[in-house]
Amino acid sequence: MDSPFLHEWVFQHAARRPGAPAVASPTARLTYGDLAERTRALAAELAASGVRPGDRVLLALPSTPATVVAGLAVHAAGATAVEVNREWSAAILGDILARSRVRHGFLWARDARTWRGAGAGALLERAWVVHPGPLPAALHDDLGIPATWLQLDGRLDPRAAPAPYRPPPAPAREAPALVLYTSGSTGRPRGVVQTFGNVDANARSIVAYLRLGPDDRALLVLPLYYCYGRSVLQTHLLTGGSVFLDGRFAFPRLVLEALAAEGCTGFAGVPLTFEIIRRQVDVSTLRFPRLRYLTQAGGPMAPDTIAWVREAFHPASLFVMYGQTEATARLSYLPPERAEDKKGSIGIPIPGVELRVVGEDGADLPAGEVGHLVARGANVTPGYLDEPEATAAILRDGWLWTGDLAARDADGFFFHRGRSKEILKIGGHRVSPVEIEHVVARHPEIAESAVMGEPDALLGEVPVAYVVPRAGATPADAELRRFCRAQLPAWQVPVRFVLVDALPRNEAGKLLRAELARRAGAA
Known part of the structure; x- marks a missing residue:
């Protein structure tokens, strides 16, 4: 398959093996034939609603078959998908809306009030809202913009008038397909162009x-x-x-x-x-x-x-x-x-x-x-x-x-x-916190750990371990220090072990060190 375009991959598979499974979830199953049909229908709807080649279209959805259809339809319409974590705050989402200059978006129904707080009413012209059933009348008021129902399996509201799909001119390989925003917990999110x-x-x-x-x-x-x-x-x-x-x-x-x-x-x-x-x-x-x-x-x-x-x-x-x-x-x-x-x-x-x-x-x-x-x-x-x-x-x-x-x-x-920005500098030694974390996490009473640097007048910086105990465990500071001394050089042994209920992580499971540092500073 020579095409560099995701939607064309789907169209070609649908032509050859329309009944082959493509995307499924606990609530919906789509073959390649289904996926191609729904992508074309939604792409036509986007074009009829004013989405033009080169436009940016927001995607702020959980992982459902409708999310896959939406992303493919954006590309089939010649546009760029701007993907964000819908669980960010209204302030962060509003900032992204303004900077990315999107005019259309795919949203999750239960997030309507968050998007209104983010200023979607002033920045978006139309939204396609994913919901298990027809959109409640109150949702339009909560959202503040015209909204069309998109079903969980990627089908449009059956009451919508179908439009014919007319493929736009193919974009260049160098054209942006996606803008993925990095986590907002480490500062202002940045949109990575792909x-x-x-x-x-x-x-x-x-x-x-x-x-x-x-x-x-x-x-x-x-x-x-x-x-x-x-x-x-x-x-x-x-x-x-x-x-x-x-x-x-x-x-x-x-x-x-x-x-x-x-x-x-x-x-x-x-x-x-x-x-x-x-x-x-x-x-x-x-x-x-x-x-x-x-x-x-x-x-x-x-x-x-x-x-x-x-x-x-x-x-x-x-x-x-x-x-x-x-x-x-x-x-x-x-x-x-x-x-x-x-x-x-x-x-x-x-x-x-x-x-x-x-x-x-x-x-x-x-x-x-x-x-x-x-x-x-x-x-x-x-x-x-x-x-x-x-x-x-x-x-x-x-x-x-x-x-x-x-x-x-x-x-x-x-x-x-x-x-490079997380390396600890302890008495002239450069140490990755991960090296210490792996040792601490081996202790039988520790579920996970994160190590941060703390300023020290003598050594410049010393390690402090934030640890999540296993259920029912209450590990003692002295015991953890003895455990680490047996496996680490003296300068890598944490000077303090702080018991916490959980470590801050994003939805993908990545440790949010900046958020941990903020909490540590506040404490």
Whole structure:
């Protein structure tokens, strides 16, 4: 399939295998024929409502089949999808509305008052609102703009007059397909632009190393506004495979039962995903007859958790991966057959990507030395939306400066050494907080931990551990310190252990260090 456009992938699969499964959830199932038909109908509705090629259209929805149809319809209309986390505050969402200059949007019915508070009435001309049934009369007042009902399975309100779909001129590969906004918890959210060419290159590369085909089916618990979750969808739409969207991860056993019942071949998660499964589900009581692989990204996972996943889901393979939104999703992966001899590695570059470890001046560093990780490839963003200075800070001489520190070994395998802005400087030693966190989390009474730096007159900075105890446990500070002393150099042992009920995380499970620092400062 040569086209770089997501909607055309779906149209071509629908022409060849209209009855093949495409997207499903606990409440709806769409074949490729259904998905193509609903995409065309909605794209025609968008065009009739004033959406023009090159426009930006807001998507602020949970992961449902309607969300997939909406995103494809935006592209089929020649427009750009602007994806946001609908759970952000009205102030953040209003700021995004104003800066992204969207005039049309797809919204979740229960969020109507939030969007009114965000100023949607003054900034949006029309909304398509996803709801299980016809829209309540009061919703139009709550929202403050004209709204059309979109059903959970992506069908338009049956009372709407159908319009014929007329494909717009094909955009260039360099045209923006998506704008994905990064988390607002670390400051003002930034819109990462992903072109059709970025998405195409990233999807084809992932398909190659995961060896995906039309018979593959992934269970997806990650949100679609998150680049990792969206890449799972994109790779399966490219190959003609299918995705089961499951938002019930509050009940992890239920999700794993669906993984088996749906005959899924793949499962994707962030470290917290697998930690929750490990704590709450006896995986040995379940069977996954078609599960072929699992993938993990979204931050470093504790070595003992990696080992547990490999054993618990054997014979399925675990692919440890690394990437970021600015790379459309993926930059490296660790081949499962190298899991033991390259333990702790983020692997090798994905096909079509170059990775280097460089100093402050951009010059290559020798193997084993820690430096800045930079990347180049067709999947790298052209920049942030309308932020030239921020774009110039990450794109230098054709290379993406990831903001991460890494080392490369003599065999060309890369090892993540932390975020450059998060590295602790303790008495002249540079320490990644993740190194300490993994040790603390091994204590039998600790469920998870996060380490922050605290100013110190003598050492400049000292580590403080924020820990979530396991249910019913009350670990003593002295005992935790003794445990860490047995495994860490003296300067890495936290000076204090603060018990907390939970660590702040976004919906994708990523630790929000800036929010933790804010809470620590307030305390």
